Amino acid sequence: MEYPTLSAAFTQHFGAAPALVLRAPGRINLIGEHTDYNDGLVLPAAIDKEIRFAMRLNGTDRVRLAALDFDATYEVAVADIAPLPDGHWANYQLGVVAGLLQRGAQVPGFDCAFGGNIPSGSGMSSSAALECGVAWGLNNLLDLRLDTMTLAQLSQTAEHEYAKVMCGLMDQFASLFGRAGHVVELDCRSLEYKYFPFDTSASRLVLCNSGVKHALADSEYNKRREECAEGVAILQKHNPAITSLRDATLADIDAAQAEMGEVVTKRCRYVVEENQRVQDVTARLAEGKSLAEVGELLYASHAGLRDLYQVSCKELDVLERLAHNAPGCYGARMMGGGFGGCTLNLVATDQVKEFLTYMKQGYHDQLDLKLDTYVTTLADGVGELLNEE
Template sequence: MKKKLVQQVSACFKEQFGAAPGHIFLSPGRINIIGEHVDYNDGFVLPAAINKYVCFAISDNGTNTVNLFAKDLNESYSFDLTQPLKPGDLMWANFFLGVAHLIKEKGLAFGGVNVVFSSTIPMGAGLSSSAAVECGFAFALNKMYNLGLSREAVALIGQKAEHTFVGVNCGIMDQFASVFGKKRKVIKLDCNSLEYEYHNADFKEYSLLLLDSKVKHTLLTSGYNDRRNEVEQGLALLKEQYPEVKTFRDLTEAQVEASKNILGDVVYRRCLFVVREIKRVLDAVTALENEDFATLGKLMFATHDGLSKNYEVSCEELDFLADAVRNDENVLGARMMGGGFGGCTINLVKKDAVNGIIERVSQEYKEKFNIKLEAYKVKISKGTSQYTTEYAGI
């Protein structure tokens, strides 16, 4: 799969620019095992890079112009590095413009390049194809021109490009996972301090399966902003009750329960979810280290139920997908992944049962919603890197 992608992108580069590319880079998408909606609530997340990639074929062209070709869209875009860089109407080009602008802003020098890129990361499935594009381009320029940027700096450039040139106020998890990913490892990341540690994630006879609902409800942005306001309001009230509390991390479930009348039903349920989810991430780390996949699966189902009933960011389609595997002996856990109101569920499934699950759930989903389900088998892979295997002569 990876080799085929590299060959196709290299061949396309030769077609576009008349020579083989000087460099190949691969930047992965990401999953999050557990820890949803806690990145902005002082919690930890547990992401990992996956074996779905944006592939970049790239060469220095000896000019001040960046020439881009999006193979999947069959679209080109060029910009002059000597001119001020601003966001334009072509959305995908803004990822590249943003990264180039931010590197220039740091006073770092690099030249014009020819780039062809293509992706095996499904669009709109919540697997962070945008972070892979930003971080892959920043990583490539850093390597090619010896800019001296750390992996953390590359991730932060990707995040800031998304904020300033794309207009999405994302957290750091997506970029961090894409850049820092390691094979068979999850990253326990503190989104506040960017402190992180790796934990084993070799699932033995189980594998990860993503079921893509193929829906994106319009509630995503408004719902997200509402939740942020509700939990901020809740934390302020809880701090009044418990002056020693600084963040959600300092709270216990008992303290939230005791404050139910003060918080009111909705805010109480939002805060209860956050406090429970922070604990679930820590429990999941222990379960992974002990290779206790049954406990990990139970935590995933508990997260889904919390997201659905208390945080209320699920939807009928995602609830259906989680419930469809809940009593299947071959599935240890499932939950919605990402912001909510659509996207994927992540499932921990016995390897030899994966195809049967896909077939059964696809049929049931089609009957219920008349939507064709997409399924992605994923493995935990290494982060953004230069592809060094010989590809000359392609």
Template sequence: MLAQNAAAFFQRRYGYTPLLVRAPGRVNLIGEHTDYNGGFVLPAAIDREIVFAVGLNGLNTIRLYSLDKDEAYDQPLGDGPVQPGQTLWANYLKGVVAQFQQRGVVVPGFDCMFGGNIPMGAGLSSSAAVECGLAFALDHLLHTNLSRLELARISQRAEHEFAGVQCGIMDQFAGLFGQADQVVRLDCRSLEYQYFPFDSAAYHLVLCNSGVKHSLASSEYNTRRQECEEGVAQLHRHYPEIKSLRDVTLPLLEAHRAELRPVVYRRCRYVVQENQRVAAACDYLVAGDMAAFGQQMYASHAGLRDDYAVSCPELDALVRIAESQPSVLGARMMGGGFGGCTINLIPAAAVAEFIATTTAAYQQQMGLSLETYQTTIVGGVSTLLPALASN
């Protein structure tokens, strides 16, 4: 339905048939704030998505249209590269264009209409979906034949330079490399990856949206990154081989605790332990021990709450409510923090009861209504129509 609506709207507005592309959101089962520290993550693409209708227009103008905002934005193409502007949603798309231009690609005028059902501010990587979807579409339309990894890098750099968020590559990687009924462990330093099967029929991932927009996430995200870099710089003085927290063990960190500011020590301790949790969680997946996997999720949330300090009262309440239900195997906050969703691992038969119980308890404890999303793990960014579109 999303694709049909986008195609019809595009046809009416611009008068020709577009290329259609779908770009999924993502969940991250475990491994939060480890990606920009050279560590491990375990994401999957999900069936919440943004659909793009894109075509070359033969003009010297990029015409963007957000279906969700019902807002248009035109960007004339001059002699120089595209620059950020005041319209924030357009910057994510313009950032992608700028990355193509930096690679020597001449980007002609095009039309891009997009909209979707990824909740904004819920930690499901709507921004990465916007970036990856357009990058994938332009690669098709301009015949640049870039690899999915290069498209992920383009999308990541767009967020760095045009949105001001120094994100790691996990979100973009998950959106482009997702496979149905698989989670992918990504080594964020080497970019090596391995798929692990996830039985979506037996176990469901239910997202609980706290209803709190993570307005602090961008600024605090950059602060956390700086704190981790401070810890690495201090340890690097003693051990030149240490390039990131990926290289640090808990005993080594403990040995130099007195040299670190207390807040920096806590940030580093969380990241080192979280990398260990990802490794353990993958072992449990292979062994089919989903209860043990869930315990790693609970431990992850405790670290995010206490050491990394990116949780909030609403997220903590949702995890406590989950822990109080014996059927729930694991739960934790997900995403940048300060709001957004918790991710909950639940046997399929217990999902309905979990949603009813959690919704009632959240209303009673926090006075807030609860949105929940049952997700299916799907494939990464793809075209929905094979034909290229141009005017």
């Protein structure tokens, strides 16, 4: 949505021009899936799919929201903000306001209109973009001077308490901390992070959207988190120094396998192996090693998500199998929480067109489904939009 269109829609809804217009990007994650809530390592990047917001303080005590993409509005007094029924689109923004209030901020009434091009249910974290955009906007409009990591944590808490998804910090971090042309490794325990350039002249990160989001996605996400916590509790009995799966080794898991049982053992083994894969990928990026080596790690990540963490689905597995024989593809894996959404594919830049043709035809032939694809550009994190843009 272009700046003039968004500004005009805001004025039409609220009777005045916006004081601030900004963008909040979605994200991809090169590798490090389901590790963030286990104190692990992740390697995300902000992308050029984004939500744009127009905002202003309105001089009342009421929050007025307009979701332009599906022509819906919501209004509530600041004092009456509470979680709405599960799945309500306004929960993401209201959760951010609630978090600011809990921190002692004085939040007056404000107007916010927003729209974007992050496909819902694709695993590109439209929810984090919604949260981070409002958090960043209010931080600026109210001159709260909260640092960027605090905004990420505030947005994460909004997802926990209002959307009821017990996510880790990765999605919100990526939306706020993204840097154009880079992936960023985040240590979810120490919150230290490091940028790695991504050479798009050699390869592109291409998303293939399965077009499905199975209903159990959110409930199974929370269940996986509980299974990991169960594993940690058992591992601690064997070694009190283990406070999260970040501390565990495969030998620790083998020693506790009988007590943990088959399912919890699989979950823990996957997380430990995935953390190692993140380190292996960043080492290869830093050394300029072959893309084929990075690609093999992506395939290994998918195998772990499919067989050990068990969050894949038929459609994602079809896409991953197709990628093995697709022109120019070095590696692929499912991305996001699972049970639908996208696969992430590492594709030679000069063969992207052939790759897309092959994948679309193969997906149609095998499942009779249309495949939407996105060739991503790695973008900066949340920031203000100016009219000339």
